Amino acid sequence: xxxxxxxxxxxxxxxxxxxxxxxxxxxxxxxxxxxxxxxxxxxxxxxxxxxxxxxxxxxxxxxxxxxxxxxxxxxxxxxxxxxxxxxxxxxxxxxxxxxxxxxxxxxxxxxxxxxxxxxxxxxxxxxxxxxxxxxxxxxxxxxxxxxxxxxxxxxxxxxxxxxxxxxxxxxxxxxxxxxxxxxxxxxxxxxxxxxxxxxxxxxxxxxxxxxxxxxxxxxxxxxxxxxxxxxxxxxxxxxxxxxxxxxxxxxxxxxxxxxxxxxxxxxxxxxxxxxxxxxxxxxxxxxxxxxxxxxxxxxxxxxxxxxxxxxxxxxxxxxxxxxxxxxxxxxxxxxxxxxxxxxxxxxxxxxxxxxxxxxxxxxxxxxxxxxxxxxxxxxxxxxxxxxxxxxxxxxxxxxxxxxxxxxxxxxxxxxxxxxxxxxxxxxxxxxxxxxxxxxxxxxxxxxxxxxxxxxxxxxxxxxxxxxxxxxxxxxxxxxxxxxxxxxxxxxxxxxxxxxxxxxxxxxxxxxxxxxxxxxxxxxxxxxxxxxxxxxxxxxxxxxxxxxxxxxxxxxxxxxxxxxxxxxxxxxxxxxxxxxxxxxxxxxxxxxxxxxxxxxxxxxxxxxxxxxxxxxxxxxxxxxxxxxxxxxxxxxxxxxxxxxxxxxxxxxxxxxxxxxxxxxxxxxxxxxxxxxxxxxxxxxxxxxxxxxxxxxxxxxxxxxxxxxxxxxxxxxxxxxxxxxxxxxxxxxxxxxxxxxxxxxxxxxxxxx
Ligand code: IVH
Numbered sequence: 001x002x003x004x005x006x007x008x009x010x011x012x013x014x015x016x017x018x019x020x021x022x023x024x025x026x027x028x029x030x031x032x033x034x035x036x037x038x039x040x041x042x043x044x045x046x047x048x049x050x051x052x053x054x055x056x057x058x059x060x061x062x063x064x065x066x067x068x069x070x071x072x073x074x075x076x077x078x079x080x081x082x083x084x085x086x087x088x089x090x091x092x093x094x095x096x097x098x099x100x101x102x103x104x105x106x107x108x109x110x111x112x113x114x115x116x117x118x119x120x121x122x123x124x125x126x127x128x129x130x131x132x133x134x135x136x137x138x139x140x141x142x143x144x145x146x147x148x149x150x151x152x153x154x155x156x157x158x159x160x161x162x163x164x165x166x167x168x169x170x171x172x173x174x175x176x177x178x179x180x181x182x183x184x185x186x187x188x189x190x191x192x193x194x195x196x197x198x199x200x201x202x203x204x205x206x207x208x209x210x211x212x213x214x215x216x217x218x219x220x221x222x223x224x225x226x227x228x229x230x231x232x233x234x235x236x237x238x239x240x241x242x243x244x245x246x247x248x249x250x251x252x253x254x255x256x257x258x259x260x261x262x263x264x265x266x267x268x269x270x271x272x273x274x275x276x277x278x279x280x281x282x283x284x285x286x287x288x289x290x291x292x293x294x295x296x297x298x299x300x301x302x303x304x305x306x307x308x309x310x311x312x313x314x315x316x317x318x319x320x321x322x323x324x325x326x327x328x329x330x331x332x333x334x335x336x337x338x339x340x341x342x343x344x345x346x347x348x349x350x351x352x353x354x355x356x357x358x359x360x361x362x363x364x365x366x367x368x369x370x371x372x373x374x375x376x377x378x379x380x381x382x383x384x385x386x387x388x389x390x391x392x393x394x395x396x397x398x399x400x401x402x403x404x405x406x407x408x409x410x411x412x413x414x415x416x417x418x419x420x421x422x423x424x425x426x427x428x429x430x431x432x433x434x435x436x437x438x439x440x441x442x443x444x445x446x447x448x449x450x451x452x453x454x455x456x457x458x459x460x461x462x463x464x465x466x467x468x469x470x471x472x473x474x475x476x477x478x479x480x481x482x483x484x485x486x487x488x489x490x491x492x493x494x495x496x497x498x499x500x501x502x503x504x505x506x507x508x509x510x511x512x513x514x515x516x517x518x519x520x521x522x523x524x525x526x527x528x529x530x531x532x533x534x535x536x537x538x539x540x541x542x543x544x545x546x547x548x549x550x551x552x553x554x555x556x557x558x559x560x561x562x563x564x565x566x567x568x569x570x571x572x573x574x575x576x577x578x579x580x581x582x583x584x585x586x587x588x589x590x591x592x593x594x595x596x597x598x599x600x601x602x603x604x605x606x607x608x609x610x611x612x613x614x615x616x617x618x619x620x621x622x623x624x625x626x627x628x629x630x631x632x633x634x635x636x637x638x639x640x641x642x643x644x645x646x647x648x649x650x651x652x653x654x655x656x657x658x659x660x661x662x663x664x665x666x667x668x669x670x671x672x673x674x675x676x677x678x679x680x681x682x683x684x685x686x687x688x689x690x691x692x693x694x695x696x697x698x699x700x701x702x703x704x705x706x707x708x709x710x711x712x713x714x715x716x717x718x719x720x721x722x723x724x725x726x727x728x729x730x731x732x733x734x735x736x737x738x739x740x741x742x743x744x745x746x747x748x749x750x751x
Pocket of ligand 1: 083086125129131132181258284340
């Protein structure tokens with residue numbers, strides 16, 4: 001039997017990785033760096049090597065990408081040849097191991113050694129950081145473009161891709177071919193886009209990849225194309241789109257292609273690229289041949305030196321065995337081909353001077369230090385502000401204004417200060433945490449909880465990861481001393497004035513209208529800040545009472561934008577319960593967990609009833625929510641002790657929100673009771689969430705009230721016996737379903 005500690009860690013890692021997959025592939029909004037992500041996957045692999053019985057098709061080690069959201073707005077397309085991913089390497093040693101494995105594998109699979117002959121040559125291509133795409137051409141014309149999705153099933157985004165000037169609509173030859181590549185946005189175009197957004201009062205986008213993801217998932221063009229195609233009675237959405245001036249064409253997206261299907265393979269990858277170019281595709285810049293690991297490392301070094309000055313987003317290099325004959329011998333694993341590997345660059349790092357430290361109030365009242373630095377170019381953008389983690393780190397590192405600090409863009413998202421250059425002259429004044437809230441002047445609460453041992457360990461680990469000591473810095477010793485004297489309590493400072501602090505209110509509303517929440521694009525940070533300052537809104541609910549005569553007094557508003565904003569606020573009432581729950585900002589509940597909560601409660605009424613109920617009732621109820629772990633359960637119970645939150649929810653209940661994920665019209669499984677046992681292809685929580693979305697409920701064991709008993713591989717014998725007893729005693733006529741039947745039922749078929 002598997003050690004329960006290992007099994008628990010395995011389950012934990014699976015859940016974390018799945019959630020990060022969702023953030024990266026579906027939301028295009030990664031929460032951790034690639035390196036941190038790979039470390040989680042590596043740990044999972046090691047566990048599975050030690051305990052192979054834990055490997056199931058549902059394990060993230062066996063899957064590419066993330067499942068598409070159940071209610072995707074694009075047509076789903078299932079492909080015969082899955083889109084694979086690549087294994088990541090980070091240092092020369094890994095690369096040597098990679099070559100060794102190749103050799104062993106080739107020697108074994110090519111016994112007579114008449115193909116391999118001991119020769120290995122590589123082609124090294126830049127790894128473009130964009131969104132991967134598959135384009136299907138018939139008779140040389142683009143018929144269909146499909147996103148990666150979970151590798152097998154992607155989304156049909158043809159019309160949007162057709163609008164990208166750099167993806168050819170017609171090839172130089174009238175052939176049938178399916179090619180794969182990457183859509184991306186150059187840094188210069190990304191900056192132009194964000195400048196324009198800022199000028200329009202919109203929030204800037206976090207990174208080029210996120211901008212591309214948003215663009216190819218925008219619905220307007222796709223809808224127009226489907227309409228035009230219907231009018232012309234075409235099957236595919238390839239009807240011409242009239243207005244040339246559309247948001248996608250204006251973004252100036254780029255695309256490169258690097259993969260041809262097996263029936264079009266040339267003898268080397270170099271020739272594959274030449275072939276693609278001849279057809280009219282752009283290919284990755286400067287593919288370079290290398291005969292050995294040493295030569296690969298030289299190529300990597302050359303690119304690394306140029307990296308800061310490049311205009312295209314590149315996060316590493318892809319190293320491919322050049323001869324395609326060898327690809328067939330090497331084959332693939334569940335996730336990636338064996339003939340290629342990605343070598344990822346370290347996060348870019350820059351050195352600059354610390355000018356000042358602001359205390360920033362978050363939506364939950366936590367006060368975090370944010371550094372203002374002398375502007376420095378790193379990871380494709382100019383950085384003038386960077387995160388400083390928490391106050392204890394500053395104290396332990398004895399950070400001073402004027403110090404030279406290292407800045408990194410972790411996961412190329414938010415810049416962070418990762419260390420102080422202790423070899424340079426240090427600055428003057430020590431940075432001290434604030435005594436009162438910079439927004440409302442309330443006295444701050446210094447972590448009301450004692451710093452417990454696990455918390456201390458977590459801090460110690462974060463300190464090592466996020467703020468490592470650098471030459472000339474005695475950080476670690478000081479950390480241990482600070483831990484002893486209790487100074488670390490200052491790590492967590494909170495403003496307790498939840499209802500009255502304007503900074504907290506502003507942040508809460510910014511979250512409420514953000515993209516994955518109620519998505520009111522017209523309400524940028526600046527406008528929200530001004531509305532709160534003017535005293536017009538004190539909670540997200542107040543948005544729905546805003547009047548024209550109030551808005552007109554806000555700086556930067558013209559007549560047209562006032563009516564547009566009011567219309568957008570009105571429209572935001574049509575949303576989903578999942579988005580609404582995410583929007584209210586329960587601590588620890590992100591977009592994915594919000595879906596579980598929405599699936600569980602089903603309606604706003606039930607959700608509000610829960611929020612209003614006694615603590616003990618809430619404690620009982622959260623235990624029934626599938627997909628939510630113990631720690632988060634406790635957070636959720638705790639969150640609703642706030643009278644102001646409950647009042648706000650009551651107000652929303654009276655407002656009349658329209659949810660497309662609730663209501664009996666959308667709930668073909670309303671009242672149906674399911675019991676699922678055994679291993680399924682997808683993680684059970686995904687099925688449970690979908691059943692709940694459609695109005696059904698799930699039970700751990702079969703009972704008389706069950707309608708469906710779903711069995712996967714190796715169902716729990718006790719449950720099967722119970723099911724058979726119920727059937728034999730004619731207590732109930734529960735239908736028994738396999739996974740395929742369950743899928744059909746969830747897709748709306750009668751079973
Ligand atoms: S080859 C079988 N070449 O990186 C997979 N991929 O992390 C073949 N990517 O899925 C992929 N530049 O989306 C290849 N020059 C390049 C690439 C590249 C970017 C992307 C691609 C891939 C991902 C793996």
